[in-house]
Amino acid sequence: MVDAVMRRAQDAFFEYKKITATNRSLFLENIAGAIEHIREDAVAIAHKETNLPLARLNGELTRTTSQLKLFANLLREGSWVEASIDTKDAASPAKPDLRKMLAPMGPVIVFGASNFPFAFSTAGGDTASALAAGCSVVVKGHSAHAQTSQLIFGAMKKASDVSGMPAYTVQHVMGSGSTVGRELVEHPYAKGVGFTGSFAGGRALVEYSQRREQPIPVFAEMSSINPVVFYPDTLSKNAAALAGVYAGSITLGVGQFCTNPGILFGIRGEGFEKFLDLLGEELSKVQPQKMLHSGICASYQKGVGNMLSQQGLKVLSRSAGVVVGEAEVGLDAAAVLAVVSGEEFLRNPQLTEEVFGPYSLAVVCADRAELLQALQGLKGQLTSTIMATESDRAEYGDVIEAQHNLAGRIILNMPPTGVEVNASMVHGGPYPATTDARFTSVGTTAIKRWVRPVCLQNFTDGMLPDALKNSNPLGIMRLVNNLYTREAIQ
């Protein structure tokens, strides 16, 4: 089955990559329209499959269609191909005319994510960016929202037909990651992989890809605990407000966001203590909510249980309802705030593991040196958040610098949850946050994951693609003899 799918994906790729950018734009907009058309059904089914609230799902669907339109606009503007031209130089006649642009790599495998049934799944950011790049796409739908995935795929297929795209430009398969998923990644025609999920899942895909005769890039977003440092002056001034904001951030979406703040650092003292008390109080008021599915909920309970069994770790607060360790687990998850000393934290690397859900660990450091050491020992992260006044920033420059080295996105005085989709976003970061810190999976530059530069040497103008022709018929920004310009070449 997989072989037939990949042969069709390969055939479709060779046709699809010839489609003009304008027509690819229309295709993406048609997908957005087709999804909008089935909004009510899609949201209802996703709600049934994932327990996510209707309002959140409606918002997520809007984000999904917005992403598609964003890439459509990127294609229309056109400069994203990084056209670069060095014309012949009269002074050095031996030097040839060289022109370079980005070109699509080939069929891309996209794995649906459990926590975003729309925005990171079937027609989500990976698919939208790969289609925008000119790659055919095979979606491996996520079993936790199989019906939603099938429904969204139906809309994409319809849009593909209406837009006159090659048959099989997008395909959809279901099955387990370790069988069907593996076969897809191992297939010689696959040229790239997008994945958002667990560390184990991402690692497995990387290993499949590395065992191929031709290894291919795997963009896996895997694991991040999103450290937040609360500096003393802001704690002394804003403790109550910060407690409210962070109680919301920790429990947003039942903690099922990649950017959930899983670790909160501060220096021992009245300020941090008071803040943690207030945060605990806020969290205790949060109503338990249903997680995505029983597997995730069981993992959460197990993860929290494991943390609470670690030496020196104490529970500071727990939201009402479910008690960890109860026989009947169900789907409801209580938010848990635990606390540990910096000394203990430095001793026990297990405390840096991600617990996916509304769990957060406060690390009380003895002093600035211990805080610095704790930060320097962290692995790569998606985000690193600085909660600090101007006076904090003046005093803690070295600690803030250490925060800069940790992540793809550095945030000042806002919680890490909340990911804008635009040209400046980086949703990525050093391993193990992702497998490739050089790219982002959110925002327009996500398209760069599915392309490679190709240089055309000594071509006649007629043989060049529009992006590289002398007349610049697309009117795009190009680097011509080292100058940025939209002008034609005379």
Next chain:
Amino acid sequence: MVDAVMRRAQDAFFEYKKITATNRSLFLENIAGAIEHIREDAVAIAHKETNLPLARLNGELTRTTSQLKLFANLLREGSWVEASIDTKDAASPAKPDLRKMLAPMGPVIVFGASNFPFAFSTAGGDTASALAAGCSVVVKGHSAHAQTSQLIFGAMKKASDVSGMPAYTVQHVMGSGSTVGRELVEHPYAKGVGFTGSFAGGRALVEYSQRREQPIPVFAEMSSINPVVFYPDTLSKNAAALAGVYAGSITLGVGQFCTNPGILFGIRGEGFEKFLDLLGEELSKVQPQKMLHSGICASYQKGVGNMLSQQGLKVLSRSAGVVVGEAEVGLDAAAVLAVVSGEEFLRNPQLTEEVFGPYSLAVVCADRAELLQALQGLKGQLTSTIMATESDRAEYGDVIEAQHNLAGRIILNMPPTGVEVNASMVHGGPYPATTDARFTSVGTTAIKRWVRPVCLQNFTDGMLPDALKNSNPLGIMRLVNNLYTREAIQ
């Protein structure tokens, strides 16, 4: 030893990345000046170590200093950091200000290449691009030109001190790839690797890097046979001229170029036959030349011997002098042109292996379909060359399209040897030509291998680096709210 080196590289990195782009420019220019200062000695020693002619070495040294100056200019201009800014939007007050730019990854390990003692070694393209990016560099010198490497490193060190760079911004170690090289790549502080050499060497580095707790990118340029297709009409018109050009290209630098044309395709007929006769004649006149060292020469002789033992393969021509299989091999290498039918070529994948040196295989295809099949079966290449008139191009569109999918650089009517160093060059290509088709190792965009994007969210203007400040003090091209501009933000 390696641990001490890497600790120093890490400390240097944290200081060096704070150095302004202007001062990094001066540093690169000072390296160029220091190398120019020792030109005579460096060329003489390299000549002794590598057997490369003095004229070639002088040219290569000039290329090396030019590369350094090219990166210095790139830093002065500054727009390479891909600054992108999305300011707060009055219509959506919840959306934060987001600003993104490229930032250096950390200490980089550069392996010297045997075939370019200057341009791809100690102060070569990998080192120049990594230093330009803001990374500290540890060079693992190549044993085949250890003295040259040491001498060039001395010049770099001097330039580093004169320029006031942090101590240990560049370091130099010698030793075997499988011991010292491996320890360097496996060290937790190493964040990227540059390598040009054999497939086996590149694969080993990738495997070391993948076994790390945090895998890191390895940019290995490994193996390419650089297919050239000679189309019928150009053969009927230009056979004699083409034979002269290709005899030169096959034997340039004793065939020791990554872009050496190792495989020549054509369709059976009078035109291709006549061309091959003429090419054979030209090659037979070429004087044997000394290869880089006895190991490379022995590998060449063995590689040719292995090819000649393959079924259906015949020698068409061999330059005077050494005969393969003679007891005394020495350093002189005869150019060898062999020929095989397309049918046999399709049957025997061994015929696509690289033989590093002045060996080339002509593949005589029965017809267009066989030619297309042969091209589609090739692995990834650095270059793919189209020798074709306008009439050929009109007739063989599908074959030419297949040529486009093979490589990082597609060339029309020029031989593949000769690599310009500028913004539009791609010296890279699908695996196994390189380990990462998304990057080039030659030209200014080689700098992109050593950086990752970092997004700063909700920062005050005073906290932002110059590239992202409202006033745009560097005057660089930026993407501000989706528009390219050098203007300040009001």
